[in-house]
Amino acid sequence: MKAVDMLKALGVVVCVAMASNAYAQASDAAASPATAASAKAAKKATKKTDHQLEVDVRRALSKAQGFDVSKVFVKARSGAVVLTGTVPEGNQIGQAEEIAKAVPGVKSVSNKISLGTQGGGG
Numbered sequence: 495m496k497a498v499d500m501l502k503a504l505g506v507v508v509c510v511a512m513a514s515n516a517y518a519q520a521s522d523a524a525a526s527p528a529t530a531a532s533a534k535a536a537k538k539a540t541k542k543t544d545h546q547l548e549v550d551v552r553r554a555l556s557k558a559q560g561f562d563v564s565k566v567f568v569k570a571r572s573g574a575v576v577l578t579g580t581v582p583e584g585n586q587i588g589q590a591e592e593i594a595k596a597v598p599g600v601k602s603v604s605n606k607i608s609l610g611t612q613g614g615g616g
């Protein structure tokens with residue numbers, strides 16, 4: 495008789511263990527879409543912020559007296575700004591970096607602008 499009682503108890507333990515495991519898996523599955531959605535929303539917000547920072551830096555450069563922004567490109571990622579392209583005068587390389595650093599939201603500037611000709615080749 496004791497063996498039968500022991501098997502019953504073991505059966506109950508197995509059922510409880512399986513039920514709690516199934517519940518845990520269902521909870522994880524339910525949490526994953528919400529977590530993925532919030533991560534996607536955060537990524538979208540970061541992308542939007544980066545784009546706005548690019549626009550702000552480019553606008554600041556375009557407002558600088560005597561600065562030709564036509565061949566300068568701005569890329570931002572989480573507050574880190576990268577400047578690339580060419581300018582016609584050497585002093586504009588440092589000027590671009592200083593202007594970019596002064597824009598609110600810019601954490602760092604990587605200046606990869608080089609000296610180049612602005613005229614058309616031919």
